Amino acid sequence: MAALWPDNPRLIGEGVPRLDGLAKASGRAKYPSDERPDGLLFAAVLHSPHAHAKIVKIDTSKAEAIPGVKGVHLIANEGATLRYHGEEIAAVAAESEEIARDGCRAIAIEFEVLPHAVTEAQALADGAPRLTPRGNTQAGRAQEDGDPDAALKEAAASIEGEYSVPVITHVCLETHGQVVRWDGDAKMTVWSSTQNVDGVESEMAGAFNVPATDVTVLTPVMGGGFGSKFGADTWGVAAGELAKKTGRPVWLFLDRVQEHLTAGNRPSASAKLTLAADKDGKLSALIAETAGTGGISRGAAFPLPYVYEVPNSRRQHTDIRVNGGNARAMRAPGHPQGCLIMESALDDLAEKMGIDPLQMRLASLAEQDTVPSGSGEPLNRSEIYREQIKLGTEAIGWNQRKSRAENAKAEGPIKRGFGMALHQWGGGGRDDKQVTCIINPDGSVELRSATQDIGTGCRTVLAQIAAEVLGLKTTDINSNIGNSQFPPGQASGGSTTTPSMAPPAYNAALEARDLLFKRIAGALDAEPGDLSIGEGVILVKGEREVPWKDACRKLGTMPINVTGSFSEGLTAQGVGGCQFVDLTVDTETGVVKLNKIVAVQDTGLILNMMTWKSQVYGGVIMGLNYGLFEELVMDPSTGLSLNPDMELYKLAGASDIPEIDIIPFDNEQMRKRGVIGVGEPPTIATAAAIGNAVANALGTRVPHFPMTPMNVLNALAKA
Amino acid sequence: MPPEDHKAPAELPRPGHSRRDFLRGSSLAAAGAVMATSAETAMHEARADVSETDGVAIYSGTCPIELKVNGEAMSVTIEPRSTLLDTLRNRLGVTGPKRVCDRASCGACTVILDGDAVYSCTTLAISCADHEVRTLESFETDEGSVPHAFHQNDALMCGYCTPGFVTACQAWLEKNPGQEPTLDDIKQGLDGNICRCGTYIGVFQAALDAAKAMKKGGA
Numbered sequence: 001m002a003a004l005w006p007d008n009p010r011l012i013g014e015g016v017p018r019l020d021g022l023a024k025a026s027g028r029a030k031y032p033s034d035e036r037p038d039g040l041l042f043a044a045v046l047h048s049p050h051a052h053a054k055i056v057k058i059d060t061s062k063a064e065a066i067p068g069v070k071g072v073h074l075i076a077n078e079g080a081t082l083r084y085h086g087e088e089i090a091a092v093a094a095e096s097e098e099i100a101r102d103g104c105r106a107i108a109i110e111f112e113v114l115p116h117a118v119t120e121a122q123a124l125a126d127g128a129p130r131l132t133p134r135g136n137t138q139a140g141r142a143q144e145d146g147d148p149d150a151a152l153k154e155a156a157a158s159i160e161g162e163y164s165v166p167v168i169t170h171v172c173l174e175t176h177g178q179v180v181r182w183d184g185d186a187k188m189t190v191w192s193s194t195q196n197v198d199g200v201e202s203e204m205a206g207a208f209n210v211p212a213t214d215v216t217v218l219t220p221v222m223g224g225g226f227g228s229k230f231g232a233d234t235w236g237v238a239a240g241e242l243a244k245k246t247g248r249p250v251w252l253f254l255d256r257v258q259e260h261l262t263a264g265n266r267p268s269a270s271a272k273l274t275l276a277a278d279k280d281g282k283l284s285a286l287i288a289e290t291a292g293t294g295g296i297s298r299g300a301a302f303p304l305p306y307v308y309e310v311p312n313s314r315r316q317h318t319d320i321r322v323n324g325g326n327a328r329a330m331r332a333p334g335h336p337q338g339c340l341i342m343e344s345a346l347d348d349l350a351e352k353m354g355i356d357p358l359q360m361r362l363a364s365l366a367e368q369d370t371v372p373s374g375s376g377e378p379l380n381r382s383e384i385y386r387e388q389i390k391l392g393t394e395a396i397g398w399n400q401r402k403s404r405a406e407n408a409k410a411e412g413p414i415k416r417g418f419g420m421a422l423h424q425w426g427g428g429g430r431d432d433k434q435v436t437c438i439i440n441p442d443g444s445v446e447l448r449s450a451t452q453d454i455g456t457g458c459r460t461v462l463a464q465i466a467a468e469v470l471g472l473k474t475t476d477i478n479s480n481i482g483n484s485q486f487p488p489g490q491a492s493g494g495s496t497t498t499p500s501m502a503p504p505a506y507n508a509a510l511e512a513r514d515l516l517f518k519r520i521a522g523a524l525d526a527e528p529g530d531l532s533i534g535e536g537v538i539l540v541k542g543e544r545e546v547p548w549k550d551a552c553r554k555l556g557t558m559p560i561n562v563t564g565s566f567s568e569g570l571t572a573q574g575v576g577g578c579q580f581v582d583l584t585v586d587t588e589t590g591v592v593k594l595n596k597i598v599a600v601q602d603t604g605l606i607l608n609m610m611t612w613k614s615q616v617y618g619g620v621i622m623g624l625n626y627g628l629f630e631e632l633v634m635d636p637s638t639g640l641s642l643n644p645d646m647e648l649y650k651l652a653g654a655s656d657i658p659e660i661d662i663i664p665f666d667n668e669q670m671r672k673r674g675v676i677g678v679g680e681p682p683t684i685a686t687a688a689a690i691g692n693a694v695a696n697a698l699g700t701r702v703p704h705f706p707m708t709p710m711n712v713l714n715a716l717a718k719a
Numbered sequence: 720m721p722p723e724d725h726k727a728p729a730e731l732p733r734p735g736h737s738r739r740d741f742l743r744g745s746s747l748a749a750a751g752a753v754m755a756t757s758a759e760t761a762m763h764e765a766r767a768d769v770s771e772t773d774g775v776a777i778y779s780g781t782c783p784i785e786l787k788v789n790g791e792a793m794s795v796t797i798e799p800r801s802t803l804l805d806t807l808r809n810r811l812g813v814t815g816p817k818r819v820c821d822r823a824s825c826g827a828c829t830v831i832l833d834g835d836a837v838y839s840c841t842t843l844a845i846s847c848a849d850h851e852v853r854t855l856e857s858f859e860t861d862e863g864s865v866p867h868a869f870h871q872n873d874a875l876m877c878g879y880c881t882p883g884f885v886t887a888c889q890a891w892l893e894k895n896p897g898q899e900p901t902l903d904d905i906k907q908g909l910d911g912n913i914c915r916c917g918t919y920i921g922v923f924q925a926a927l928d929a930a931k932a933m934k935k936g937g938a
Binding site for chain 1: 812814815825910913
């Protein structure tokens with residue numbers, strides 16, 4: 001049987017500062033957008049100024065005549081239909097970015113502007129333009145469990161509600177793009193801001209019909225993806241075309257407007273639902289009509305019911321297409337939407353029944369919600385939730401919570417409220433990824449894998465694992481990732497990167513250690529079985545200490561080079577978490593001010609407590625943005641987006657950040673589960689908990705997210 | 720640490736040209752006059768071609784300028800419209816400051832110009848000729864430094880906003896030597912910067928630690 005994670009680790013689980021942290025904090029880390037190979041041309045993209053239009057005529061001659069413009073590449077040709085504001089039309093490469101933008105402006109296009117539908121209401125209206133041959137809506141498969149109509153008749157109480165949340169965008173700080181350099185006619189180097197190094201390699205190889213072995217994709221560091229950076233994209237291919245055409249390397253990154261409009265979004269979600277419970281507050285029936293738009297693409301599905309067991313349910317979901325950019329995966333796709341709709345309705349039902357919403361949640365958890373464990377027994381996630389809720393309620397001071405009715409009666413315009421929500425996620429490792437471990441005769445150690453670090457700390461935890469096995473410091477390990485020529489690495493999606501890469505890193509280090517013992521034992525007058533690892537030393541028969549470098553020198557000229565793979569018992573999946581919010585609302589201005597957020601999270605074995613906490617803080621803050629600020633606003637009359645920027649598209653700044661209390665749900669049982677991944681789960685429940693705390697403070701539900709002054713005041717006006 | 724508001728006093732002793740002024744100015748008929756608030760700048764601009772369309776002066780062509788970046792004199796040929804940020808990143812290979820919003824909303828491009836934190840994405844390079852530009856590449860990195868405090872507190876994830884936070888923090892500490900800021904001071908001081916990964920908690924602690932180290936070092 002393959003080895004399991006060590007019982008008493010020296011480094012695993014410790015908070016180790018990330019290996020690339022100082023380079024990032026001193027401006028020395030080179031991001032793909034910082035690459036400046038010799039002879040570089042800068043490219044800019046021309047995008048559609050209309051929500052819906054046909055290109056009747058396109059003339060690039062004026063652009064090509066501008067001194068300094070070196071190449072023009074059409075992404076959309078004459079006759080093409082542009083389906084949203086921001087869709088790419090052409091790319092221009094020039095000696096400077098300024099000239100490349102001049103080139104874009106000089107492309108003359110005759111458009112036939114077509115009628116548009118940029119909001120769900122417009123797309124559903126009578127006489128709406130037909131945006132795809134299949135129409136503007138696509139119904140999902142009807143979902144039915146038990147007998148919801150009968151259960152509703154027998155229920156002790158029920159509520160009818162409508163809840164919604166708008167389209168938001170990823171807002172990666174480094175925009176999408178890449179630098180492409182042809183090395184001769186058939187080889188290519190690509191510095192790509194991606195969360196999928198291997199995927200970009202195959203996409204570029206396919207687009208240019210060159211062998212994947214001749215495409216090297218490099219992503220040493222990158223500036224954020226959140227689910228939107230899995231491919232080379234049309235503009236990445238355009239950079240390759242321009243580099244080919246001009247014979248020079250080409251830099252092409254989207255501008256901020258394009259980043260908002262064409263590089264992905266989290267679809268909107270809305271629900272019209274009936275939720276019912278029995279007299280003990282246990283949910284008994286859910287009947288829901290749900291919808292959402294992911295722009296011109298599908299992808300607006302989300303889970304419902306969510307977390308809780310509802311024995312009788314019926315749900316019909318419809319994807320609505322509008323003239324907007326395509327949806328892309330965004331940190332826990334679908335879950336924040338499902339969570340805030342389910343948790344809002346549950347809270348409203350508890351309020352109507354006069355039950356503490358915490359009690360309704362406890363009553364409605366499934367009796368058995370089995371999740372696998374790596375090396376331990378399968379667990380009942382409902383039990384995990386119960387323990388987490390206990391920790392969370394204490395940390396937030398849930399006993400200070402008053403009912404909505406009491407809060408509404410409170411004196412003065414400032415109202416305080418408490419809210420909570422639960423979430424779940426899969427995570428877990430894939431079994432087909434590899435890591436190479438090299439031990440050189442000079443004692444230096446290198447790990448190699450194609451996988452990338454998108455800010456999670458993956459580079460550092462892999463080094464920590466190798467250092468643990470080899471008795472070294474984390475900083476002794478050269479954790480060389482983000483190179484498609486290295487062994488296959490996991491794409492960073494679904495919180496699977498670390499759980500996919502940690503097992504092969506561990507196995508590679510173990511195999512390298514054993515091979516080292518075998519190779520040097522003779523020179524140390526010992527048998528391989530006599531050797532063991534100490535801190536910075538090799539121990540002979542547990543006594544004689546040979547410094548690591550001296551021991552490695554016995555390798556002569558041949559390094560150790562082994563590639564490790566996946567093995568059972570090192571990873572699991574299926575995590576739970578809960579979050580609590582304490583806030584105040586000014587009923588005169590509608591401004592919501594957060595006082596405190598508590599996040600309790602299980603993710604199995606935590607490899608690096610420092611980077612783990614950063615991810616949970618980050619998840620909560622992204623959820624806080626979703627709950628309070630974010631919305632991509634579309635103008636129904638012009639069909640254009642009104643806020644594709646970072647001024648009117650609101651994100652939290654320093655003074656919006658409340659006290660945040662992160663509680664790792666970390667115990668021996670959890671550690672036995674193995675590595676699971678934490679990128680996604682902690683961003684799910686925050687917005688839902690904020691919405692519930694606002695409802696608690698005001699005594700009335702604000703049904704439309706985010707909790708902006710406008711939405712709060714509108715709800716108060718109706719109450 | 721809020722980068723200086725270029726809309727504020729016109730009688731700034733140091734370059735007052737921002738892209739905002741430029742845009743505002745160029746919408747007026749007397750754009751040339753609005754822009755030329757210093758003779759020095761006007762001289763540089765004179766090297767570029769000036770033409771007039773519908774009563775609006777349009778500068779084009781290129782002109783050589785001298786920039787002092789991180790203590791080093793650098794010659795560079797720019798266009799009058801080139802921002803300080805694009806000049807640093809695209810022409811001088813100084814890629815520490817990042818271009819994120821490109822509209823003075825997020826602070827990732829923050830540099831220190833004659834001691835003040837400014838958004839280099841909305842500062843025209845031409846107006847910085849012969850002024851002192853410092854980017855985070857020039858900061859100390861050993862114990863007690865701002866980059867070190869960010870590293871130790873994991874005040875970064877993807878790290879793309881980090882150069883701006885580090886620079887804003889450094890500028891604030893230099894302007895307020897020997898002070899030990901409160902958490903609220905730090906939050907206010909860093910409110911001109913945005914992080915998408917959500918590293919604020921680590922950033923606050925890093926700023927507090929760096930201030931403490933600086934006080935200790937200065938005392």
